[in-house]
Amino acid sequence: MSGPVRPQGVVNLADGEWHRLHPASPLLRGGLVFIAVIGFIIANLRERVIEIFLAIFAPESTAPIDAEYGEWQQDWANDPVGGIVVNGLVGWALLALAAVIIAVVIGFWLSWRMHTFRVTPEAVEVRSGILFRSHRSARLDRIQGINVNRPLFARLFGTAKLEISVAGQSANVQLAYLGSALADALRADVLRLASGARAERAQGAVAPAAGAVDGRADASSVVAPGVVAVPGTAQEPGAPAAAADAPAADGTGAGVPAVGAAGQRTPVSARAGALVTQRVDEFLAPELDPDLAPPESVVHLPLGRVIGSTLLGGSTIWAIILVAIIVVGVTTGQMWVLFSFVPAAIGLVSYTWSRITKSLRYSIAGTPDGVRIGHGLLSTGNQTIPPGRVHAVEATQWVFWRPFGWWSVRINVAGQSVSASGEAAQRTIVLPVGTAADVHRVLALLLPDAAAEVEALVDAGLVGRGDAGGFSVTPKRAAWLRPFSWKRIGLAETAGVAVIRRGALIRSLSLVPLARMQSVAVSVGPIERALDLATLRLHTVTGPVSALLPVADRTVAAALFERLAHEAIERAAIDTSHHWGAVPAPANETESLHVD
Amino acid sequence: MPEAPGLQPDETVHDEAQPHQQPQHLGDAQPPFDDAQQPEASDTGWLRVSPKYVLVEVVGSIIGMLVFVGLALGAYFLLHWQWALWVAGAIALVSLVGIAFEPRRVRSIQYRLRADDLLFRRGIMFQRQVAVPYGRMQLVDITRGPVARALGLADLKFVTAAASSAVTVPGLPMAEADRLRDELVALAESRRAGL
Known part of the structure; x- marks a missing residue:
């Protein structure tokens, strides 16, 4: 077809030059x-x-x-x-x-x-389109998350889709498709650049002390010139095989030149064999690179729990109702029931199925560049949320899950679609179902700055009531408005995180890092005023979590309002977690702090 | 009815018309968080919106009332529904009571520029008070309806990344709205925080 300018496995795609996607992309x-x-x-x-x-x-x-x-x-x-x-x-x-x-x-x-992209130290830019050209540029310091998805078919080609989400509706930058290893390397590079770490520092500090991600990124960027003189213009017919060799050398910088050179000379059959071997390896490889995260920070979901929790979830009740309606409709000869409710039943089944499959091989782990959530059996995907991007966290327990002690954790991050469409809603679920111990670990990953302080509050927050754990107490007169849950309603604040506990049938524990709280409101309705109560709301970016403290004592609410408003300003001023890399990680360097 | 509109009934309220200390230094590039040294200097106290805004609200209420009462009367005269007459009466009564309380409601709309955040409160039945840090500002929006334009008034909307925290200060004199917008933008610039 053409002599493709093919980015190779060892090329550093984040070098500021224009690169092309995988040649199989249009296909x-x-x-x-x-x-x-x-x-x-x-x-x-x-x-x-x-x-x-x-x-x-x-x-x-x-x-x-x-x-x-x-x-x-x-x-x-x-x-x-x-x-x-x-x-x-x-x-x-x-x-x-x-x-x-x-x-x-x-x-x-x-x-x-015509579809090219480049990653500069400031932004990711994509140019595309044949007749109507578009040029999209996303600032690196606004990145809210990076997703690498590998649909089944793309996996067969050894490719992956890289999606960089920035704050804003449908403002995602999509690179579909890249070589599988390239996508992983590019993600590491983008995260390193976004972290505020200076490129010189990362280049100079090659490897031994730096984290696994940094080390890999450095290896590729340093080795690249040794293999191909100018990365962007490497003309090479045997490119696929060379790319195939890359993952073997990935992370072990020393091996790259030898393998890459050999790849150019090996006969076609051997290259094809290597390609197949590599595909099989990729398919069988664990979704999460074991070097990337310490194993103790990884949370896995057993299959039985996934299925059990789905069957005990709210959709089961809907399923029972639907089946009942359909059965009654059929037995009484009301055939219109079939037409109106059978599609709903099909939708419910497919929702349940997708929920189960998405939860298979689920893992959440803490890496140096943020929380990584991976999932999927045949079509895999993983999502990286850099530090300082979580605006609210909520652990909920639906009443049927209570005997098993199961919880699910959801988050608010900027740039999520307002409409809770399937894919977007799926991404806000951090932990589909887990035990209280899993919730502890996930919260520590999501709120790394306040992990120790929050840890002390979690147990009291999940199942406690009254003033246990230092939560504010709701007066008994609130029982008029919240007859079941008034004892559980309370707010605690520690290390810049507001922790709100509420709900009896659906227990909920919401955590809002004050450094990212947008505003705070207190409101009083007529009934609340008669009872001398008030509702406190913590506004965060749009998402499934809404942090509100209902039926608090009015003076307590007013005091909390003042305190949170003040604390939010202070925390926002000292918060640097969105430039997490600017904090000196290895001790042996003189670090130039990133200042903007 | 409650005595004071806000949540802190003992708060002193300055009227917009009364002369008050304009915060001159707010627009300057002062270090953002030195309010320990000058805690009260930049606090404007509670400010009210223009009393003329009552007229905007009243006109809106009357138009709404006329439309619904007209519909109900139409139903009565054309379709001879007896109960439509009662509905029309009820709508008129509720609207008139609402209009009677309009000056009170407009007086309850107050805002206050503190050192690092904007406070806004309104409502007599349903009271709400919001604190938005300047650094969270995404944009400031000034809109003017036909009646407000005739009276030289404008609405100022302060938008953050959270949809629910949008604060709309209605009924500001046009010049004041422009000045406030520039001031808020300058404040947001000097206190910029991440998303």
């Missing part, structure tokens, strides 16, 4: 649909096509077929192929077909050719 993004359509058409026309070839190469055998189809041979709507043959347009049809195929291939090639 993976839209080409599969095209191929499927062609296949569908061919499968449907197979009989007629065979006849046509018979007619062309063995004219004497066509007589009975002509007799059979004779009556609608002129009907183009019924039989376009027949019409073409009869009117002697076979040559033109083949020509048109070839033209369409060529046009599509050229279109794919152009779209791949």
Whole structure:
């Protein structure tokens, strides 16, 4: 097709030059649909096509077929192929077909050719489009998270989709698709740049003391020039094989030049073998690189708990109601019930199924560059939330989960879609189901700055009531408004984190880092005023967590309002977690703090 | 009815019309968090919106009342529904009571610029008070409706990354709204915080 300028496994994609995506990208993004359509058409026309070839190469055998189809041979709507043959347009049809195929291939090639991206120390930029060019640039210091997704088909090609989300509606930067290892390396590079760490520091401090991620990023950037003189312009026919060799060398910088050089000389068969081996390795590799996170920080979900929790979840009740309605409808002969409720039942089943599959092989781990959440069995995905991006956390326990002590944890992060559509809602779930011990660990990962202080409050917050653990106490008169949960409602504040406990049937513990709280409000309605109560709300970015303290004593609420408003300003002023890398990590360097 | 609109009934309230100490230094590039040295200097106290804003609200209420009462009367005269007359009466009564309390409600709308945050409160039945740090500002929006424009008033909206914390200060004199916008932008710039 072309001599692709192929970024290779050892190339540092974050070098500020323009790079292209994986050559298979157009195929993976839209080409599969095209191929499927062609296949569908061919499968449907197979009989007629065979006849046509018979007619062309063995004219004497066509007589009975002509007799059979004779009556609608002129009907183009019924039989376009027949019409073409009869009117002697076979040559033109083949020509048109070839033209369409060529046009599509050229279109794919152009779209791949024109789709370039670069990562500079300030921003990620993507240029795309053939006729209507678009140039999108996302500032690195506004990055809210990086997702690497590997749909099943992309995995077969050894590719991955990198998505960089920044604050703002549909403001994501998508790089689909990149080589699998390249995507991982690029994520590490982007995170390193976003962390505020100076490039010189990272380059100079190569490896031994630095964390696993830094080390890998450095290895690739340092070694790259040794393999290919100018990364962006490396013309190499054997590129796929060279890329295939890269993961083997990944992280072990010393091995790269030798393997890369060898890859250029090995025969095709050996390269193909290496490619297959590498694909298999990638498929079997654990989703989370064991070097990346200390094992004690990793939370896994047993399969039984995933299935059990889903069956005991709220959707089960809906399922029972739906089945009951359908059964009653069918037995009483109300057939319209089928049409209105069966689709709902199907939707519920697919929701449950996707929930289970998304929770398979689930892992959450703390890495130096933020919390990493991975999931998926065949189509895998993982999400990295850099430090300082979590605006609110909530652990909830639905009443049916209580006997098992299961909790789920959700978060608010900026840039999430307001509408809770499936994919976006899925991303806000940090822990689909876990024990109280898991909640402890996940909270420590999500709020690393205040982990120790929050830790002390978690148990009292999850199941406690009254003033246990230093929570504010709700007066008994609040029972008029919250008859079940008033004893549990309370707020505690420690190390710049507001911890709100509430709910009896659905227990909830919300944590809001005050450094990222947007504003605070206190409101009093007529009934509340009669009872001398007030509601305190902590506003954060939009998400599934809403942090509010209902029915607090009015003077307590007013005092908390003042305290939180003041504390939020102070915490925001001293908060540097969004530039987490600027804090000197290795002790042996003279560090230039990032100042903006 | 309660005696004071806000949550701190003992707070002294300055009227917009009364001369008050304008915070001259707020726009300067002072270090953001030195309020330990000058805690009260930059506090404007509670400020009220223009009393003329009552007219905007009253006009809005009357238009709404006329529309609904007209619909109900139409139903009575055209369709001869007896109860529509009662509905019309009830709507008119509720609207008139609302209009009678309008000056009181407008007086309850107050804002206050503190050293590092903007306080806003309003409401007599449903009272609400919000504190928004200047550093959280994403944008400031000034809008003017037809009636407000005729009276030389404008609404100022202070938007943060949280949808629920949007603070709208209505009924500011146009010049004051412009000045406040510039001041808020300058304050936000000097106290910029992350998202």
